[in-house]
Amino acid sequence: MLEELSLKNIGGLNSASIQLSGRFIAITGESGAGKSSIVRGLEFIGGKRAQSELIKVGENEAEVQALFYCPASLKLPEDICPEEGNLFVKRIFSRNGRGKTFLQGKLVPLSTFSESVGALLRIQSQFAQLELLDSDRQRHILDSYGGKDIAQIQNNLRVIFTEALSKERELRDMESRQKEIIARYQHAE
Known part of the structure; x- marks a missing residue:
């Protein structure tokens, strides 16, 4: 107080x-x-x-x-x-x-x-209620009530999400290389 x-x-x-x-x-x-x-x-x-x-x-x-x-x-x-x-x-x-x-x-x-x-x-x-319009602030408020269990789930999700982004980049690179190879050898016979 x-x-x-x-x-x-x-x-x-x-x-x-x-x-x-x-x-x-x-x-x-x-x-x-x-x-x-x-x-x-x-x-x-x-x-x-x-x-x-x-x-x-x-x-x-x-x-x-x-x-x-x-x-x-x-x-x-x-x-x-x-x-x-x-x-x-x-x-x-x-x-x-x-x-x-x-x-x-x-x-x-x-x-x-x-x-x-x-x-x-x-x-x-x-104007304090305007903070509640911020989705990050809302998520933080909700997540703070979950304690260690939610923190562990968040950490696991963060790792999986980072890995998924990496795999998506790899896939886009492979698709781009595939298009280049097809374009390069399209007229070769």
């Missing part, structure tokens, strides 16, 4: 800090109040790819920090231990495309960060 969120240089915000409580949070406000900047910060802390154009104009770097109450069942890297059930996360990104991600103050790869924090945060925005 997200307990605190701090943003710096995201969208139109210089800085903002929010303390939250409850499992369901709704962000409302007037146009231009910074709702979208808060949502972007939540997306970044959830592991979404950072976009330099969302860094505040005139600044070179943006930062998002969050404090989560962390369930004991959450899978974290071995060297990351929540303190008193709290997980502190931080993400910094810059206009030059470089970024840093931290769990409990330790620098970690973005993929590790995304896997860990992504399980703690779900964002539903007015």
Whole structure:
């Protein structure tokens, strides 16, 4: 559960800090109040790819920090231990495309960060349902419920499909060579 969120240089915000409580949070406000900047910060802390154009104009770097109450069942890297059930996360990104991600103050790869924090945060925005129109996204959602059995079937299917493509290429090459040979020797008698 997200307990605190701090943003710096995201969208139109210089800085903002929010303390939250409850499992369901709704962000409302007037146009231009910074709702979208808060949502972007939540997306970044959830592991979404950072976009330099969302860094505040005139600044070179943006930062998002969050404090989560962390369930004991959450899978974290071995060297990351929540303190008193709290997980502190931080993400910094810059206009030059470089970024840093931290769990409990330790620098970690973005993929590790995304896997860990992504399980703690779900964002539903007015356009989030559009992701469901992406067939790859739909397949990923369905396949994720199959566990190891589906993963093994996918792997087997991938091997068979790759082999079938190779055989199809071989067949086309043989047919092409056959046509060349027939054309070359068609008038030979």
